[in-house]
Amino acid sequence: MERHIRRAAVIGSGVMGASIAAHLANVGIPCLLLDIVPGQLTEDEKRKGLKLDSKEVRNRLAVNAIKRLKKTKPAPLYDGDLASFITPGNIEDDLGRIKEVDWVVEVIVEKLDIKKQLFKRVEKVWEKGTIVSSNTSGISINAMVDGLSEEFKKHFLGTHFFNPPRYMKLLEIIPGKQTLPEIVDVMNRFCEKKLGKGVVIAKDTPNFIANRIGAYSMHVTLNEMLDKGYTVEEIDACTGPAIGRPKSATFRTLDLVGLDTFVHIANNMYEKVTDEAEKQVFKVPDILQNLVEKGWIGEKAGQGFYKKVKNEKGKKILSLNVQTMEYEPQKKAVGASLEAAKMAKGTKQKLKSLLSLQDRYSELAWNTLKKVLIYSAEKVGEIADSILEIDEAMKWGFNWELGPFETWDAIGLETSVKRMEAEGSSVPQWVKDWIEAGNKSFYKKQEGTTFFVSDGAYKQLEPKPEVISLRTLKEQKKVVKANSGASLIDLGDGIACLEFHSPNNAIGADILMMIEQSMEEVRSNYDGLVIANQGRNFCVGANLMMLLMEAQDEEWDEVEHIIRMFQNTMYHLKQFEKPVIAAPHRMTLGGGVEVCLPADQVVASAETYYGLVEVGVGLIPAGGGCKELICRLSNSVTNPEADIQPYVNKIFETIGMAKVSTSALDAKKLGYLRNNDTVVVHQDHLIYEAKQAALRLVQQEYAPKPKVDIRVVGSEGKALLKLGAYQMRLAGYISDHDQLIANKLAHVLAGGDVPAGTRVSEQYMLDLEREAFLSLCGEPKTQQRMQYMLSKGKPLRN
Known part of the structure; x- marks a missing residue:
């Protein structure tokens, strides 16, 4: 019978234990967090009239640890609300509750004798078959369970998370001498697929690998x-x-x-x-x-x-x-x-x-x-x-x-081995034997397949179906089209992938041209399109340097051409007759978000920092970002009498304050991602999951989105937005130039000077975006902000 880990218990609520519990909560695993019972009351507990036997006191360490999770930086939780998945307790009252879980992980002090004492207690209440592990960074796995039953040893192993658990990819699994192979397999699969970890199997040696x-x-x-x-x-x-x-x-x-x-x-x-x-x-x-x-x-x-x-x-x-x-x-x-x-x-x-x-x-x-x-x-x-x-x-x-x-x-x-030996260093014999056998490297690639040395011979690195490497596909001649900024790559099964590879994946004319060409190719020869890449960041926005140069030279026709081209391309992407999936990861800012907004579905890495940040350089989103968020709002409110002003206010605040999500889940809270957009914890699996999403839409006989008019709040709503900006200026929170940008943004988001409730076309909204963007490009203070961002890498307040 296939094992599943649906509930867990963490023993030890220190920084590491609480952070492991947090990451379990991140992926939806309810978790029991246990620690020792305090021996003394705090002054605050005395004032409340609590006693040592009060539950609040007995659970204090775990309760306080959960509270700290919401304040810790970098944040252990994708979203503070996920702390509700963690239940506090103590090992005196609640150790027996480990019968309710599928995995118990110990994260207490790194002292062998204390760990051994704990596992003796755990074994007494342990349900046969429950997996138990230690998060030790170097203590012997076998020594910890010396003297315990053979059955317990079969289900015991090391699971060494690296700190901080949310962000560090490595997890070392260390089997004991008696650990069942199937237990190792279950943990390997769970930690990779559910927790998003890169798992290596280590031997039980000091400090592991x-x-x-x-x-x-x-x-x-x-x-x-x-x-x-x-x-x-x-x-x-x-x-x-x-x-x-x-x-x-x-x-x-x-x-x-x-x-x-x-x-x-x-x-x-x-x-x-x-x-x-x-x-x-x-x-x-x-x-x-x-x-x-x-x-x-x-x-x-x-x-x-x-x-x-x-x-x-x-x-x-x-x-x-x-x-x-x-x-x-x-x-x-x-x-x-x-x-x-x-x-x-x-x-x-x-x-x-x-x-x-x-x-x-x-x-x-x-x-x-x-x-x-x-x-x-x-x-x-x-x-x-x-x-x-x-x-x-x-x-x-x-x-x-x-x-x-x-x-x-x-x-x-x-050459390096020759130099080492010439200098008197002793190189392991197996390395010298490997070279003498005529081999020039430990790894080799052959027709896109990787081999590595193992036991004196090249062994094929077994590919994982969930891991799609664009580099390997390119080595296998799977590139369909390419230019300096992007490539279209065949993922197989009728799905193509558009990969950005410009400097910083910044969007310029070359990428926009490749998006249009990719749609032509997919229209004729493929069933769906994925937009993804495996650069450090998905996309940091449009090519700001090019835009600044054109603005400083007052080449306004060229600036308008670039913006119109961006808008048209995004609109064509939204109306494309084949399914489009966007798969962002890490920094996805400005134009990077605007590339994702037209997609039928976004499959985002959990670690996606997503935001329309144009106001930081004195501009507003003009590649359809403003239009698309208002369009989504209009489509979601079916009652024509409903007041949409509060929702417009929220969009105004999100864009106006250049809010960036702290995770993909946070991007949903901010309204950048929709309910049908999905989150992938293991970034290496991102393109595979995006491809599967595209195939599902194909199987559902995908139909393009119908064109709909957008309901706007008009001049009345604009006045309310501008009033908010005016009050912030009076309070000293923003500068005069910030207020100017906010007023331009208000004009666009409100749909201009039309009566409240008017329905306008998407093209009308795009025209408003473009006009506001162009006027801001001509402002000296905006150009100063652009220059400062390019030279310093941070926004200027002027």
């Missing part, structure tokens, strides 16, 4: 700094984007994680590993120990390797001089290899550029990188079955662009 390799990388980098006298800034310059790692690099990452947490991980490794040379690498350097003793443990203490201080300009970040233990102004690391890496495109080219020039920073990158590569190769078979789990763990858990073995391929496997 990602923390093992990540901690080793941190230590060799620290040791290199101390041995060679590098500064904190120099280390971070060489161990961040220059080698495909996050901007936080080494020391900002340590500050974020917490130096005390890192020392705990390092000590765990030092105690558990048996190889003496490896043990010495994990020995905590004196400097780290000193910082922890001083309480300088990173971001949560306000200082670690970096420290924020206030100055006349606001805030300034100082860096630690590890020689003097004083904080000093940062000194930018400058070198030929760093500059070469900065100029190179793509991680592979950055790595080659950084390592090819023999200078101080090239040497630093090489000396740390080679040790991590060799160490990773030594651990294949010990911490994971193959190189694939190690690479995926580092990419998903530490946000590396390339895993260790992908990095090795990028820098050249043969």
